[in-house]
Amino acid sequence: MSSAENDLGDLLRAWRDRCSPTDVGLSAHGRRRAPGLRREELAGLAGVSADYLVRLEQGRSRRPSAAIAAALARALQLDEQETAVLYQAAGLPVPSGRTVPVHVPPGVQRLITRMVDYPVAVFAADWTLITWNALWSALNGDPAGRPATDRNVIRATFCQAPAWANMHGPDEGNERALIADLRQAVTAYPEDENLRSLIAEVGDASPRFRDLWNSGAAGRHVTSRKVMHHRLTGELALACDVLTVPGSDLKITVYTAAAGSPDAERLEFLRVSAVHTVTP
Structure with a gap:
C-alpha cells in the first residue's frame, strides 16, 4: 500500500517514533532497535490490542472509532492541531467546540x-x-x-x-x-x-x-x-x-x-x- 493510501498508519508510526518511554511515564527496558515507543507500549497506553495497532499502522484497518482515536491521541500526547489531523486521517469528524471536549493537553x-x-x-x-x-x-x-x-x-x-x-x-x-x-x-x-x-x-x-x-x-x-x-x-x-x-x-x-x-x-x-x- 502506498504512503498516500495509508496516511493514518504513517502518522501513527511517526508519532510513536517521536515519543520516548520516559515521556509517557514508562521505564525503558532493554536495548531498543528504534527510537520511540514499541507498538505494545502504545497499545497498552491506549487500551487497544497490539494486533489492532499493527493493523492500523499497516493500513489493514483504517477506521478506528472516535473513542480509540481519542485514546491514541492521549497516549501519543498530541496537541489539538495534531489531534485534528489524526481524526481527519481516520475519516472521523474533528471534535468541535460545541461538545464537551475530551482532549488532554x-x-x-x-x-x-x-x-x-x-x-x-x-x-x-x-x-x-x-x-x-x-x-x-x-x-x-x-x-x-x-x-x-x-x-x-x-x-x-x-x-x-x-x-x-x-x-x-x-x-x-x-x-x-x-x-x-x-x-x-x-x-x-x-x-x-x-x-x-x-x-x-x-x-x-x-x-x-x-x-x-x-x-x-x-x-x-x-x-x-x-x-x-x-x-x-x-x-x-x-x-x-x-x-x-x-x-x-x-x-x-x-x-x-x-x-x-x-x-x-x-x-x-x-x-x-x-x-x-x-x-x-
Missing part, C-alpha cells in the same frame, strides 16, 4: 504519568473519567474495560453506580459542587446532546439530583476526606483534592495521605503492587 498527560506516588485522574467538564495513572487503577480498579457511561462521577454520586461506590460517599458539599460544575458545562456546551441526556437521565433516576438542580444549588470543591475499602489493604482514609487546568474545563482529582501515616504506607503498598503487576 500533553502537559497534563505528562503530569499524570509522572505523579506515580499518588492516584491521579483527569475528568471532562461533565465529570466523565478521561485518563488516569497506574496507582488510580490499583486503588479503584482499572476503568479501561468500562463503558464511558460507567465512568461518570455524576451518575456514580446520584445513582450509586457500583463501579464508583467505594470512591464517593454521601457528601452534600461535594454534591453541590458537582451540580455547579454541571451547570457551567451546560452554559459552555448548550448544544451537547450527550450532556443534556446525562442531566435528564440522572434527574429521572435521582430525586436528590432533581431537588438540587431545581433549587439552583451551587458549591465549590474543597479538600475532602474519602474512606475507601481495598481488598489488599483494607480501609484507607485519603484526602481528595480537585484541581483545575487554566484555559480548560478539565478537572484533575488527586488522592493523598499524610506523610508517615498508616494510610501512606498502604498507598505505597498498592503502588509497588501495581508496578509488579504491569512490569514484565
